[in-house]
Amino acid sequence: MAAIGSVYFLARPNPHPDDLRLAVHAINDWIVRAIDNGEFNEWVRHAASLDAGASEVRRQARSEWYRLLARSTAWSQLGADRDTVTWDILVLVWQVIGRLLRGGVPARVIFVDAAFAPLLAAGAAEPDTPETSLLHNIRHVLWPYFSAESDKPARDRHIVQAMYEPLWAALNRCLQQTPERTSTCTP
Numbered sequence: 001m002a003a004i005g006s007v008y009f010l011a012r013p014n015p016h017p018d019d020l021r022l023a024v025h026a027i028n029d030w031i032v033r034a035i036d037n038g039e040f041n042e043w044v045r046h047a048a049s050l051d052a053g054a055s056e057v058r059r060q061a062r063s064e065w066y067r068l069l070a071r072s073t074a075w076s077q078l079g080a081d082r083d084t085v086t087w088d089i090l091v092l093v094w095q096v097i098g099r100l101l102r103g104g105v106p107a108r109v110i111f112v113d114a115a116f117a118p119l120l121a122a123g124a125a126e127p128d129t130p131e132t133s134l135l136h137n138i139r140h141v142l143w144p145y146f147s148a149e150s151d152k153p154a155r156d157r158h159i160v161q162a163m164y165e166p167l168w169a170a171l172n173r174c175l176q177q178t179p180e181r182t183s184t185c186t187p
Helices: 021-036 039-045 050-070 082-100 118-122 134-146 154-175
Strands: 006-009 108-111
Touching: 006 082, 021 039, 021 050, 021 082, 039 050, 082 134, 082 154, 134 154
Parallel strands: 006 108
Antiparallel strands: none
16 A cells, blocks of 8 residues: 655656666667568668668667757757657656555645646646647647557557556546646646
């Protein structure tokens, strides 16, 4: 049973700039996606020999590795990599929350840092979006695994639903409320 009933995220978690784990996770994800979408086969198939194909894969991987190392680690400054980094942060956040949920006890999660939903925190008229809010982006990256129109493989959907359904449900309840109530949502 969990001994703690509440967690306060005082700051939005950001990866440390010297931490290579994000780049390692990203390069692993990149090669798996290259295999799944057929890019890997194309690199090897169009090569003159197996050795040349392996060299092409290494060249592509090296290029991606350097790109990953050069990207910003600040979530708000990420472009195309935002969803990938969101997944890494989501896992960390969910691990903390998971400690609260042991034994099925109720838990309270409070996101204190304005960076979690900056437009809401600033009292802006427009709502936060997946580009401005980590919480909205977490919901955005989970959506394809819970949507009936999803093109995600059934095995991936099953895994994500089994692991993150409580988080998905809580974010849907809280983020679909009016701005006045979102800041005090208790899932």
